[in-house]
Amino acid sequence: MVETPPTAANMRLDGGHPALDLVNTIYGQVGQPPEHDVLQTPEDLRTFAARVGVGHEADAAAVKAARDLRAACEAAFRDADADALAVHARAAYAAGRLEPGGWTWPDEDPLSIVHRLAHAATQLISSEDLDRLRGCNDCCWLYLDRSKNRSRKWCSMADCGTNAKKRRYVEKRRLSRP
Numbered sequence: 001m002v003e004t005p006p007t008a009a010n011m012r013l014d015g016g017h018p019a020l021d022l023v024n025t026i027y028g029q030v031g032q033p034p035e036h037d038v039l040q041t042p043e044d045l046r047t048f049a050a051r052v053g054v055g056h057e058a059d060a061a062a063v064k065a066a067r068d069l070r071a072a073c074e075a076a077f078r079d080a081d082a083d084a085l086a087v088h089a090r091a092a093y094a095a096g097r098l099e100p101g102g103w104t105w106p107d108e109d110p111l112s113i114v115h116r117l118a119h120a121a122t123q124l125i126s127s128e129d130l131d132r133l134r135g136c137n138d139c140c141w142l143y144l145d146r147s148k149n150r151s152r153k154w155c156s157m158a159d160c161g162t163n164a165k166k167r168r169y170v171e172k173r174r175l176s177r178p
């Protein structure tokens with residue numbers, strides 16, 4: 001079955017956090033090479049940023065920086081290696097302004113989206129929410145498990161959860177055949 005690849009406008013935002021949704025702009029299966037990258041053009045980045053609430057301006061340099069930051073977030077949240085994220089955080093805070101209420105970045109700075117995402121990632125890795133960080137059992141996505149008993153196994157029950165259930169059902173039928 002050929003499926004239309006997801007876009008920044010219609011990809012699911014199941015990460016529960018902008019930094020995890022950024023990591024999830026790559027599609028694929030656990031242990032396999034990436035199948036599809038949602039962030040290709042400045043328009044993709046603008047659309048994604050607007051959906052996760054980190055701004056509206058982006059150019060080609062911002063796309064490159066966002067992909068670099070995405071790799072840094074992968075390392076930080078998948079492999080607990082935050083060195084590259086720290087480099088992005090320093091750049092973000094050097095370009096930003098601290099005011100009562102928090103850090104701000106001017107909208108006319110084309111990297112403001114990337115700075116806000118770096119700030120969000122820095123907050124997440126410093127927060128207790130990190131205990132809730134999970135990797136989907138089916139695809140390669142990361143998400144925060146906000147379920148009460150912290151037992152969520154998939155990024156989305158409607159998608160990967162159902163896929164896994166379908167597969168189990170098919171396997172069972174296969175096994176039960178004489």
Ligand SMILES: [Zn+2]
Pocket residue numbers: 136137138139140141154155156160
């Ligand atoms: Zn999944």
